[in-house]
Amino acid sequence: MLRIAVFVSGGGTNLQALIDAQKAGKNPNGEIALVLSSSKKAYALERARQNGIATEILPRRQYATVDAYDEALLQIMERYRIDLVVLAGFMCILGSKFTKAYDRRIINVHPSLIPSFCGDGFYGIHVHEAALSYGVKVTGATVHFVNEITDGGQIIMQKAVDVLPNDTPETLQRRVMEEAEWVILPKTVQLICNGEIQ
Ligand code: GAR
Numbered sequence: 001m002l003r004i005a006v007f008v009s010g011g012g013t014n015l016q017a018l019i020d021a022q023k024a025g026k027n028p029n030g031e032i033a034l035v036l037s038s039s040k041k042a043y044a045l046e047r048a049r050q051n052g053i054a055t056e057i058l059p060r061r062q063y064a065t066v067d068a069y070d071e072a073l074l075q076i077m078e079r080y081r082i083d084l085v086v087l088a089g090f091m092c093i094l095g096s097k098f099t100k101a102y103d104r105r106i107i108n109v110h111p112s113l114i115p116s117f118c119g120d121g122f123y124g125i126h127v128h129e130a131a132l133s134y135g136v137k138v139t140g141a142t143v144h145f146v147n148e149i150t151d152g153g154q155i156i157m158q159k160a161v162d163v164l165p166n167d168t169p170e171t172l173q174r175r176v177m178e179e180a181e182w183v184i185l186p187k188t189v190q191l192i193c194n195g196e197i198q
Helices: 013-023 043-052 066-078 096-103 123-134 169-194
Strands: 003-008 030-037 055-056 084-087 106-110 138-145 157-163
Touching: 003 043, 003 169, 013 030, 013 043, 013 169, 030 043, 030 066, 030 084, 030 169, 066 096, 084 169, 106 123, 106 169, 123 169, 138 169, 157 169
Parallel strands: 003 030, 003 084, 030 055, 084 106
Antiparallel strands: 106 138, 138 157
């Protein structure tokens, strides 16, 4: 049984997809043991509490350096005996201390088809604004391993989503979540917990 920590900063719809999959018995070899938020205001925390999942709040600005933040995160990971870290809308960059300690044990969901619209500055709604202003006709989501390069780790799963003529950043964001993120993130977590992806 892998003990999973889900790192969040906002609404937590991807966290909800993971909780729903677990409740539906789709991940018998994994258990969400912790939800860690960079913000005390994140609605994701409420979702965790409603489901009896332990929570921790660790704002990045309380730490002087990336190294100090990584160290604090690692201590929490040890305390909860975490095997797998899932970044689900986590808006802080992890340092190499953390990514090296959890090499191939951290995954992230990103709301575009990497290598498009990724890297520094591409997060949340900005990704969809960029996709629309570029004029792509197909976008999607990517789940990848996390290393020290932002959105640069090995790709595990992707799913394409059509851009429609009247899309706004918000309608596109919603469709990418529904059709891609909420599908490929729980699927990837399940495959890792089953030992089918290493
Ligand atoms: C999701 O679209 C996720 O892919 C994105 O933030 C949103 C979080 O939504 N993550 C990134 O942009 C990371 N670079 P949620 O809190 O409802 O899951």
